[in-house]
Amino acid sequence: MTDSNYSPTVAYLGPEASFTHVAATQLFGNTGLVSQPTIPDCIEAVTAGHVAYAIVPLENALEGSVPMTIDYLFHGSELFINAEISTPIEQHLLVNEKQREALDNLDSVQSHPHALAQCHKYLQYHYRRTPLIQTTSTAAAAKYISENPDLRVAAIGNRLAAEKYGLHIAEENIHDFHFNHTRFVVLSLRKGYLEEESHSENSKTTFMVKLPEDDRSGMLHQILSVFAWRKLNLSKIESRPLKTGLGNYFFIIDVLENEDHPMMMGAIEELASLNCSVRSFGSYCTYEQKPSR
Numbered sequence: 001m002t003d004s005n006y007s008p009t010v011a012y013l014g015p016e017a018s019f020t021h022v023a024a025t026q027l028f029g030n031t032g033l034v035s036q037p038t039i040p041d042c043i044e045a046v047t048a049g050h051v052a053y054a055i056v057p058l059e060n061a062l063e064g065s066v067p068m069t070i071d072y073l074f075h076g077s078e079l080f081i082n083a084e085i086s087t088p089i090e091q092h093l094l095v096n097e098k099q100r101e102a103l104d105n106l107d108s109v110q111s112h113p114h115a116l117a118q119c120h121k122y123l124q125y126h127y128r129r130t131p132l133i134q135t136t137s138t139a140a141a142a143k144y145i146s147e148n149p150d151l152r153v154a155a156i157g158n159r160l161a162a163e164k165y166g167l168h169i170a171e172e173n174i175h176d177f178h179f180n181h182t183r184f185v186v187l188s189l190r191k192g193y194l195e196e197e198s199h200s201e202n203s204k205t206t207f208m209v210k211l212p213e214d215d216r217s218g219m220l221h222q223i224l225s226v227f228a229w230r231k232l233n234l235s236k237i238e239s240r241p242l243k244t245g246l247g248n249y250f251f252i253i254d255v256l257e258n259e260d261h262p263m264m265m266g267a268i269e270e271l272a273s274l275n276c277s278v279r280s281f282g283s284y285c286t287y288e289q290k291p292s293r
């Protein structure tokens with residue numbers, strides 16, 4: 001989707017064949033992608049300037065926000081969101097070819113916490129007594145079982161991981177709900193669209209809003225009316241712990257408008273006049289990934 005003559009370096013939550021990797025190739029192609037073992041590693045790589053961008057999962061339709069991304073992005077990062085890509089997620093049960101017959105006798109099932117949670121009913125029904133082990137990504141679990149053929153361990157991951165690591169798909173589509181999509185965000189130190197020529201009709205802006213210290217009753221209502229009377233459509237509002245004490249929250253607010261729109265500028269000013277602290281993560285476009293993997 002980016003200019004074919006220019007390939008930026010992009011840190012992604014790897015290894016190869018993770019869902020994040022699939023999303024990264026959709027946006028950036030195959031060149032310049034740098035696998036990182038964890039979400040904090042992706043965020044640190046782009047913050048330190050080792051890569052131009054990082055791409056990480058932000059939110060899943062079944063499980064909600066990815067806490068690791070929220071923690072590192074909203075608590076003290078200097079990063080902006082340049083794009084988001086929403087992808088359909090299909091989870092499969094994978095085993096090493098050597099363990100095809102061990103399915104009734106597994107010692108553990110391993111995957112990313114969100115993948116385990118997305119398949120919870122399946123696991124509860126079929127593997128109630130089997131330990132579930134969390135890994136840094138679905139692909140890390142797939143790679144692990146391919147490198148340890150003698151372990152009676154299954155992984156949960158995508159079809160590409162099965163192909164890449166030579167694994168047998170023991171059961172397809174084990175996610176509990178059909179509509180399983182994940183939002184991945186592209187982050188960098190630069191505020192602005194991934195593609196400069198992006199048009200603003202399809203824009204979204206993400207804000208982090210903190211309430212004033214002297215939190216008054218009806219404050220959230222006041223914040224929402226700032227957007228409501230300007231007919232600014234919110235696609236998300238989520239409260240997250242500020243980590244400063246029980247009951248202290250900030251809000252993540254996504255607005256379906258470009259930050260430069262006069263109504264948005266007015267909204268930000270009005271929030272400031274209510275003594276809210278507002279940090280903008282910038283305006284960006286949403287890309288949709290075709291279902292395939």
Ligand SMILES: O=C(O)C(=O)Cc1ccccc1
Pocket residue numbers: 013017018019020021057060089112114115136137138139182
């Ligand atoms: O683990 C992966 O492959 C990821 O990219 C993170 C993730 C996990 C589960 C659903 C979507 C993304």
